[in-house]
Amino acid sequence: MLKNEINENLFFISTPLDFEKLAMAEFREKFQNYFAKAPPKTILDTGGFSFSAPLLEGLALNHLLKIPNRILLRIANFKCRDYPKLYNKICKIRWVDFITNNNIHANISATSSRLMHTKKIEKALLEGIACYFKANPPSKKAQAQTQAAGQQEIFVRIHNDDCTISINSSGENLHKRFYRQFTAEAPIRENLAAGLIYKLLSPLDKSQHYNFIDPMCGSGTSICEALFFCEINDKRPFAYRGLPIVSDKNISLANECCLAFSFSSLHGTDIQKKTVECAIKNFSLLNADGRFQNVTFQKEDLFAVNMTPPISGHNIVFVNPPYNERLQVNESNLQNYFDSIVKTVIEKFHPQRAAIIFPAEYQLPPVINYLHEKLRFKNGGIKTICHFLTMKN
Ligand SMILES: C[S@@+](CC[C@H](N)C(=O)[O-])C[C@H]1O[C@@H](n2cnc3c(N)ncnc32)[C@H](O)[C@@H]1O
Known part of the structure; x- marks a missing residue:
């Protein structure tokens, strides 16, 4: 060795x-x-x-x-x-x-x-x-x-x-958690979501309380990953346990591995009822012991005028919309569609910070009162950019 x-x-x-x-x-x-x-x-x-x-x-x-x-x-x-x-x-x-x-x-x-x-x-x-x-x-x-x-x-x-x-030493890839048993269309990989959420939350003050909102939540990946980030994953097999060199040596595992964010609430909404049902089932697997409180999933259209009133307090938003590739969009002009997502997210939630994933070719126009940072990556084989927006003080 x-x-x-x-x-x-x-x-x-x-x-x-x-x-x-x-x-x-x-x-x-x-x-x-x-x-x-x-x-x-x-x-x-x-x-x-x-x-x-x-x-x-x-x-x-x-x-x-x-x-x-x-x-x-x-x-x-x-x-x-x-x-x-x-x-x-x-x-x-x-x-x-x-x-x-x-x-x-x-x-x-x-x-x-x-x-x-x-x-x-x-x-x-x-x-x-x-x-x-x-x-x-x-x-x-x-x-x-x-x-x-x-x-x-x-x-x-x-x-x-x-x-x-x-x-x-991992066996099955680590993005395979134990909780995501029900998948909706075009879900983001759990480890990509975890990375983007880590970047989204890292600059924030951990003594403050934030609402975490995903208005296109699909099977609930972002909500679950935001909660799971500091947890120890001991609910799936890992190949290292079968190595003779490890034998009966014990790896003692505590409850948490970093200072967890204390969210005031987490909200996932999606336009499709069956998708929301997947999110609820996945979340209940993650939350089998009932320790995560204030988490809600609801069927809602982000663009509906009568959408549940925006949540008050400090909001953090994560959005992974359809790109018209794996998941079709009912809008002929994609630039207009993506512009309207940004506009709606900013006007409805006034987020302190937001992470919004779009295809790489989409040009995000300047957003007044927000600083803009980008992370390029491939999401399910599609070239994308995660746009991080931070409210100016
Ligand atoms: C690419 S998927 C992403 C799903 C999620 N981020 C995940 O990884 O599981 C986009 C989601 O947006 C939802 N969606 C599309 N249009 C919507 C709208 N107007 N309001 C709310 N959700 C919408 C779709 O139903 C789909 O679940």
Whole structure:
């Protein structure tokens, strides 16, 4: 296993593209809060960042972080230009720490290298692992543990003849929470919503109380992610529990990993009744113990004149409208449609801060009394911009 000079393990946190810095900020804040010590140094890369930490701390981050895709535990790194050397290097890895047989899913990629044939790389991996276990048969205890945990995912990345082998400690991608069982049309991924909400809320004063409003809430993702951000996720399986190296070591999990926002209320509305029903069902899974109060979901049209009167107090608004791609819009001029969303949100809610996602080609006109900041990203494969509007003092 790869270790630094003080015997800590190396990890790579994979994030959605364009969310690397936000995910790193989340990592620093939660690491500091949760482990009550300075976070480790991070090295930023495209699609994620790496750091060193004690094994159980790095693995515990699976339960804490809401923006990443997955957390990889680095196993080996070496230069390699031919298949026999790759096989020999793989034979020498201490596989008994991670798996007990060839029940793995290989995730292979190779770029700008002499080894480019992914099928041949996978063959070298499987044969190398088999050669290791022939010489080092696993204990019965390790076998029982890995059998219960099922298949493990091994990542092999070869770039510029530099080969890195990692194990996916998360298992299923981390955007899969436990609560979103009911999906409406074109939902935003949970980890993208978490990242945007983190950016939306971070500059706000946590001693103030805010209403969180999503007037096109779909299946309730933004409301659930706003509430879930500082919670520990222990309600889904994580692959690291099946690693023999973790064995029966206990990762103790507290209730929260950062200072949660205290919302006065959270409101989700959507024009479709069945969508609102999905949001209510998802929220009730998240709130099985009934600890989140003042959350409402209602069927409403954002543009209806008789929409429930705007909520008084400090409002924070999140909007992910249809873009006429996955979800159609009944308006021939999209620019006018998006303009009317901005106008309606500002006039109805007077938000302190708002995050509104539009297709990248849409030009947001200046909004009087608001500062404007942008984050470009891909939402379900569509190039979009999240526009952050902040009320001027
Ligand atoms: C792209 S989806 C986003 C859903 C949500 N953000 C999510 O991730 O689950 C847009 C949502 O806007 C809703 N919608 C469309 N027009 C609306 C309107 N005039 N008022 C309220 N909701 C509307 C649709 O029913 C749909 O659920």
